[in-house]
Amino acid sequence: MRYYIITSILMTGLVLTAQLTNPSDPTTEDSVIVPIGGNTWRIKPGKTGGNIKTEGITDWTDKSVSFVTYVRINKTGILNIQIFANTPDGSAEIMIENALQQKTVSIRSGEKKYYDTGEWEIRDTGYIAFKISGISKTALHFSNIDHFKISGVSASHTSFVKNNEGNFFYWGRRGPSVHLNYPFDDTIPSEWFYNEITVPKGQDVVGSYFMAAGFAEGYFGIQVNSNKERRILFSVWSSFKTNDPKQIPADEKIQMIRKGKDVYTGEFGNEGSGGQSYLRYNWKSEVTYGFLLRGAPDGFNHTIYSAWFFDPATHKWILIASFRRPKTNTYLKKLHSFLENFEPETGNVSRKVIFKNQWICDINGNWTELYRSKFTGDNTARVGYRMDYGGGSEGNAFFLRNCGFFNEFTPHNTLFERIRSNRHPDIQFEKLP
The missing domain is CATH 2.60.120.260 (Galactose-binding domain-like)
Structure with a gap:
């Protein structure tokens, strides 16, 4: 074609x-x-x-x-x-x-x-x-x-995009969002999740959210917010289901425990509600960044979620934030990555992201490599209003691609497998900031 x-x-x-x-x-x-x-x-x-x-x-x-x-x-x-x-x-x-x-x-x-x-x-x-x-x-x-x-x-x-039911003109012009879900044995008490992102040259389009470490209760990745601003974003949903954070009862609000230097924290809404944090950070294309997520119960019917970002230019881990989620008692579940565009005016511009070296570590320090993934799309993709989306494996990495009206597309629920590295990240958890 x-x-x-x-x-x-x-x-x-x-x-x-x-x-x-x-x-x-x-x-x-x-x-x-x-x-x-x-x-x-x-x-x-x-x-x-x-x-x-x-x-x-x-x-x-x-x-x-x-x-x-x-x-x-x-x-x-x-x-x-x-x-x-x-x-x-x-x-x-x-x-x-x-x-x-x-x-x-x-x-x-x-x-x-x-x-x-x-x-x-x-x-x-x-x-x-x-x-x-x-x-x-x-x-x-x-x-x-x-x-x-x-x-x-x-x-x-x-x-x-056939009609505007459900505000589809807006969602359709944003373009299809696509995901990679990383399966693992649910009996593993996964306390840590590690992933890496590389955005190829020219693919860092305004409006892109390259999400590295998604979990059942939130997400963590990098954004292109404008021609002058980029962010590292970490958010956790409240257990109370609403699009208006003001409606969340006090005993179900996400509580910020600590945050890194210059990190903004607050609330978010519209797509669920909860606690949000971001650091304005001029990350670059063609550089591989590390993302580390921790999720563990605190023994009081809360789960503490924390996120760190690794920049190879400084060789240091940066704390983004730690949040307490009430009425939650779980380790990390439903791990995934996604690619979305949140700016409708750039929904006709293609973008791509590479994910590699996915690992989890349990409460006993045992590492497990996540070398399989399942491809899925959002409602815009599933109903066929936009079909410019794709994903797959390339050597030791996975990739996602969307927008730009390219012709090839990947069927939903396609399974992929990457080449294993057999070498887990060397992270000294006790020395994290």
């Missing part, structure tokens, strides 16, 4: 002028609606000159602003595409193009209507990018575009 790459330069080829069609005209073939709000990005990020909202492309006034809509086509053939659009004022001409064809569309003011862009030849399966750019306008705006209507032999064999 090939990925159709769109450039900002208008390519030579077929250029057709679309005709206005009657929205009430019956269609003779199956058709699907591709909402702009869940499947489109500005090619150059920004907030002025044109925006993507739930209702589609709006406030488009700047000719230098262009957009791209992604649809996965799973069958070759001919597609017929209409756009449901209008201009708030005057009239405008816009260009729709993919890697093979270009079509001009004349948009009028008034109520939104369907405009026919003609036939599009689909020569290969996979994701196709449709670029939307402005050519000319007689007034302030180019057009407001609500959705594409696609019909033809390939229309019923498509994948995209």
